[in-house]
Every structure is written in C-alpha cells, then in structure tokens.
Amino acid sequence: MSASAPTLEQSSARGIAAIIAVVVIVLDQASKSWALSSLAEGPIDLFWTLRLRLAFNTGAAFSLGTGFPWLFVALGALVLCVLGVLAFRARLSRGTAVALGLVAGGAVGNLFDRVVRGHDGAVVDFIDLQWWPVFNLADASICIGVVALLLTWRETPAKAESADGPVRARPDFEGDQT
Numbered sequence: 001m002s003a004s005a006p007t008l009e010q011s012s013a014r015g016i017a018a019i020i021a022v023v024v025i026v027l028d029q030a031s032k033s034w035a036l037s038s039l040a041e042g043p044i045d046l047f048w049t050l051r052l053r054l055a056f057n058t059g060a061a062f063s064l065g066t067g068f069p070w071l072f073v074a075l076g077a078l079v080l081c082v083l084g085v086l087a088f089r090a091r092l093s094r095g096t097a098v099a100l101g102l103v104a105g106g107a108v109g110n111l112f113d114r115v116v117r118g119h120d121g122a123v124v125d126f127i128d129l130q131w132w133p134v135f136n137l138a139d140a141s142i143c144i145g146v147v148a149l150l151l152t153w154r155e156t157p158a159k160a161e162s163a164d165g166p167v168r169a170r171p172d173f174e175g176d177q178t
Contacts, residue, residue: 013092017101024105028137029112035126035136049130056122057134070121076111080104095152102145109138 035054038044043053058067083104086092092100113123125134 013094013097016094017092017097017104020098020101021105021108024102024138024141025109025112028106028109028141031137032109032113032117032124032126035124039126043128051128051130052126053128053134055125055128055134056119057125058120058122070114073111073114073121076107076114079107080111083107093152096149099145099148099152102141102148104145106138106141106145109136109141113138 035052039052039054043051045051059072083100086100110123113119114121117124123136123138125136125139127136127140128134
C-alpha cells in the first residue's frame with residue numbers, strides 16, 4: 001500500500017511539534033549557557049528551597065544511572081528516531097503534537113550537551129529544589145511531554161478526515177489498515 005499525502009491538519013500538527021521542539025532547544029541551551037557563566041562562582045538561593053546551582057550529570061534525567069553518558073547518547077538518539085517515526089506516520093492531534101515537541105526538544109537539548117559541550121558526556125543541570133535531584137529545562141520538558149503524551153495519545157485529531165473516511169483512534173499508522 002502506498003502512503004497517502006499528509007492532510008493540512010497533519011502538516012499543521014507536525015509544524016506545531018517542530019516549533020515546540022525548537023523553542024525548547026533554544027530556551028534549554030540559553031539557560032544552560034547562562035548557568036555555566038553565572039553559577040560558576042556558586043549557587044543562587046531564590047526562595048523557599050529553590051536554588052540555582054551548577055551541576056554536571058552523566059546519567060539520565062534527575063541523575064539516574066550516572067556514569068554511562070554514552071549509553072544515554074545512544075538511547076537519546078533511539079528516542080528521537082522513534083519520535084520521528086511517530087510524528088510522520090501517526091495521525092497527530094494538536095495535544096499529541098505539543099507533547100512530541102516537548103519530548104523531542106528536551107532530548108535534543110540534552111544530546112547536544114553530551115556530544116557538543118565538552119563536559120565528558122555530562123549534561124548541565126542547575127535547577128535545585130534541594131529535595132529533588134538537580135535538573136534542567138530539557139529534563140522538565142521531557143517529563144511534561146511524556147505525561148502529556150500519556151494523556152493525549154488516544155485523542156482523535158479535531159476535524160481530521162482523510163479521503164478514505166474518518167480518522168480512527170490512535171495509534172493509526174499508514175499502512176496498518178486492514
């Protein structure tokens with residue numbers, strides 16, 4: 001079976017995902033650059049337990065699995081491939097597109113740190129609640145995006161109808177029709 005051309009609605013959803021991902025990447029990298037230059041002298045206490053403190057994390061989000069940075073490069077690349085397939089093969093609602101953009105943007109932001117920043121595969125973290133592991137905007141984006149994906153994955157895209165009829169509930173991959 002041949003894959004049908006994306007509808008205007010699906011192109012719009014993919015565009016939303018891409019825009020969200022780019023915004024997350026830019027904000028994440030700008031905040032990490034700021035943290036590297038501004039927090040090198042020591043932490044900044046803001047209020048209650050919120051502190052900005054420079055830390056380097058070789059593990060996954062929230063310092064889980066430290067010591068294996070290149071494993072997380074491979075896993076991050078795999079996650080981005082899966083998200084790419086989902087974004088281009090599944091019929092996306094706007095909510096799901098936003099969620100995919102959050103996860104993809106966070107994954108790219110942390111991959112950039114591991115591969116380009118030159119801290120031995122570590123990610124720059126700086127948001128310290130003092131009762132939770134230190135994290136960054138990419139980590140927060142990934143977590144929010146995953147929760148949003150869980151909440152929106154079964155949504156049917158609004159006004160989405162293809163030439164073959166109404167869009168079925170997700171997951172609906174081109175070519176999986178029986």
